[in-house]
Amino acid sequence: MTCTETRDLFSALADDALAPAERAALDAHLAGCAECRRELAGLLRTVKLVRAIDPERAPAGFVDRVLAAARPEPARKRLARRLLAPWPTLPLGAAALFLVAGLAVLLFRGSPEQQQAARSQPPTPGPAVQAPTRETAPSTGPAAPRETGSSATTAPREIAPAAPLSSREPTAPQRSRELEALKNRVEQPALAEKRAETKAEPLSAPRDAAPPAEPPQAIPERQAAAPPGVVDGRGAKVDQSSRPQPAGERFSSGAQDTRADGAKDVAKERKLRQQSPASAPPVGAAGVVPSVAAKSQVTPQIAPLSRTGPMTGVPAAAPDVTAQLRVPDVAAAELSLIELAARVGGRQTGRRIDGGRVVVELAVPRDAYAQFVREATALGAVSIESQATDRPVLAVAVTVSN
Amino acid sequence: MREALGADPPGLLERLRAGEPRAFEELVTVYQHRVFGVALRMLGSRAEAEEIAQEVFLRAYRAVADFRGDARLGTWLYGIASRLCLNRLASPDRRVARGDAVLADVPASTPDAAAAAERAELDAALRAAIAGLPEDRRLVLVLRDVEGLSYEEIANALDLDPGTVRSRLHRARLQLKEKLERFA
Numbered sequence: 001m002t003c004t005e006t007r008d009l010f011s012a013l014a015d016d017a018l019a020p021a022e023r024a025a026l027d028a029h030l031a032g033c034a035e036c037r038r039e040l041a042g043l044l045r046t047v048k049l050v051r052a053i054d055p056e057r058a059p060a061g062f063v064d065r066v067l068a069a070a071r072p073e074p075a076r077k078r079l080a081r082r083l084l085a086p087w088p089t090l091p092l093g094a095a096a097l098f099l100v101a102g103l104a105v106l107l108f109r110g111s112p113e114q115q116q117a118a119r120s121q122p123p124t125p126g127p128a129v130q131a132p133t134r135e136t137a138p139s140t141g142p143a144a145p146r147e148t149g150s151s152a153t154t155a156p157r158e159i160a161p162a163a164p165l166s167s168r169e170p171t172a173p174q175r176s177r178e179l180e181a182l183k184n185r186v187e188q189p190a191l192a193e194k195r196a197e198t199k200a201e202p203l204s205a206p207r208d209a210a211p212p213a214e215p216p217q218a219i220p221e222r223q224a225a226a227p228p229g230v231v232d233g234r235g236a237k238v239d240q241s242s243r244p245q246p247a248g249e250r251f252s253s254g255a256q257d258t259r260a261d262g263a264k265d266v267a268k269e270r271k272l273r274q275q276s277p278a279s280a281p282p283v284g285a286a287g288v289v290p291s292v293a294a295k296s297q298v299t300p301q302i303a304p305l306s307r308t309g310p311m312t313g314v315p316a317a318a319p320d321v322t323a324q325l326r327v328p329d330v331a332a333a334e335l336s337l338i339e340l341a342a343r344v345g346g347r348q349t350g351r352r353i354d355g356g357r358v359v360v361e362l363a364v365p366r367d368a369y370a371q372f373v374r375e376a377t378a379l380g381a382v383s384i385e386s387q388a389t390d391r392p393v394l395a396v397a398v399t400v401s402n
Numbered sequence: 403m404r405e406a407l408g409a410d411p412p413g414l415l416e417r418l419r420a421g422e423p424r425a426f427e428e429l430v431t432v433y434q435h436r437v438f439g440v441a442l443r444m445l446g447s448r449a450e451a452e453e454i455a456q457e458v459f460l461r462a463y464r465a466v467a468d469f470r471g472d473a474r475l476g477t478w479l480y481g482i483a484s485r486l487c488l489n490r491l492a493s494p495d496r497r498v499a500r501g502d503a504v505l506a507d508v509p510a511s512t513p514d515a516a517a518a519a520e521r522a523e524l525d526a527a528l529r530a531a532i533a534g535l536p537e538d539r540r541l542v543l544v545l546r547d548v549e550g551l552s553y554e555e556i557a558n559a560l561d562l563d564p565g566t567v568r569s570r571l572h573r574a575r576l577q578l579k580e581k582l583e584r585f586a
Contacts, residue, residue: 008572010572010575011568011571011572011575011576012568012572014575015546015553015571017553017568042579042583043575043576043579046575046578046579046582047547047575049524049528049582049585050528050532050543050547050548050575050578051403051547051548052403053403053528053529053548055403055404055435055439055548055549056435056438056439056442056443057435057438057439058434058435058437058438058439058452058455059438059448059452062430062434062438062452062455062456063427063430063431063434065452065456066430066434066455066456066459066460067426067427067430069456069460070426070459070460070463374447374448378447384522384526
């Protein structure tokens with residue numbers, strides 16, 4: 001037996017699938033060939049590595065979703081769906097798109113103006129309390145005129161840091177306290193994370209709250225692509241043709257259910273969502289998240305977006321995970337990353353510019369890290385440079401570039 | 403590696419054929435992880451894997467009356483999943499550049515940070531190497547070394563000659579060995 005013939009049997013040997021005669025011939029050759037023994041050892045190690053991979057598990061709620069999709073639909077609902085078919089998705093999709101685009105423009109073009117306004121604010125006691133709420137923020141003192149072009153969403157970014165100070169004396173010590181408050185504000189998420197971990201279900205609240213108001217369908221991309229007319233296929237009569245995307249078409253109808261069939265279906269979908277954090281909504285569809293996310297998420301999401309905040313240019317402590325994200329649209333990807341972090345129960349902790357590139361710093365619960373990375377890969381090409389996995393909440397620094 | 407497929411739950415096929423709703427639920431419950439697992443390894447995207455896995459069960463639901471029962475239910479489902487995955491991979495409108503998604507899994511936590519980092523690196527390299535295999539070889543490798551099917555079960559599921567299974571598996575493993583030389 002030659003070396004080549006021998007090595008062709010290695011794989012079957014690893015599976016104990018050799019005939020006795022083959023095994024005998026193999027053993028005889030190996031006994032006298034050190035190189036083949038080395039090759040065999042390498043192959044066996046490779047097989048062992050592959051077999052050490054943990055088997056995957058279907059996401060929570062999967063069984064319910066399959067059963068729902070297989071359930072025959074009443075004719076009445078089917079008719080209603082046909083009539084409404086083009087409408088549930090198009091306006092919502094368009095609204096989401098405009099909302100995302102609008103937010104991106106406001107947040108990133110508004111920031112320098114906000115910065116200017118904050119700088120020009122005179123150090124007079126004036127109307128002492130700078131309103132911390134969105135309703136009153138745009139009308140606060142001399143800075144207000146510069147803010148008229150900004151939305152209520154952007155205004156608190158500059159105003160909010162002062163909120164913890166009930167009485168404002170713009171003296172030097174007071175300013176240093178303000179700075180301290182700002183610093184605490186950046187650090188608060190981590191503290192909150194620690195507090196949350198001491199409770200029985202640490203991440204349930206942010207996770208429950210994180211999914212957007214629009215239903216996070218299990219198959220987002222396909223839904224968007226599904227033709228509006230193909231919407232009735234949930235039962236046994238479903239189209240069985242060999243079109244390339246039958247599943248996507250069919251499931252798109254399931255997703256529309258949650259919008260068209262009223263509160264009952266929505267409530268059920270929400271329940272499924274809570275059971276199924278792994279089947280989180282698509283990143284692309286999450287543009288509406290900040291406006292509807294849990295209140296606890298609002299502050300950390302909005303405040304660090306400022307380019308002039310205390311975190312600018314100041315790297316956080318050495319991150320557990322350093323990642324590079326290459327995308328066509330840096331600004332949109334940055335927003336999506338922040339939303340994604342919030343959706344998986346984490347938050348943004350900072351932002352800086354490093355060598356002209358945006359670095360988004362995030363705190364991501366370790367339990368949700370896999371989901372975070374998976375969804376981040378939908379934004380663009382991701383490469384992860386280092387990982388340390390001992391902490392329950394990972395500090396993740398993502399450099400976003402195109 | 404997942405444990406061996408084993409026998410079908412007793413009477414499940416008959417109850418499925420009789421149209422018992424509970425039987426379908428049991429089928430999905432029992433085989434969901436296997437079907438999802440192979441779809442994820444083949445497609446690299448959880449969303450896409452869930453979509454395909456749902457489609458597998460819906461097809462099984464519709465076709466169970468025609469299922470002759472000459473293979474086990476699990477093997478049959480693996481066969482449907484494999485075909486759907488290969489079709490999806492061949493689909494011209496499928497999104498590209500999903501390869502990075504397979505790097506996303508978290509390595510096991512260990513007290514030793516250096517070991518954890520090393521394990522993470524190996525994990526990423528391993529998954530990338532599997533994702534880089536030609537689809538037909540990857541499928542056989544995943545079914546054998548990740549999902550734990552025997553040669554015969556793979557041959558049944560994919561409607562292949564056992565010799566072809568053995569040969570594809572061998573090539574897949576050799577290719578992996580080359581890519582993982584520095585870890586092995």
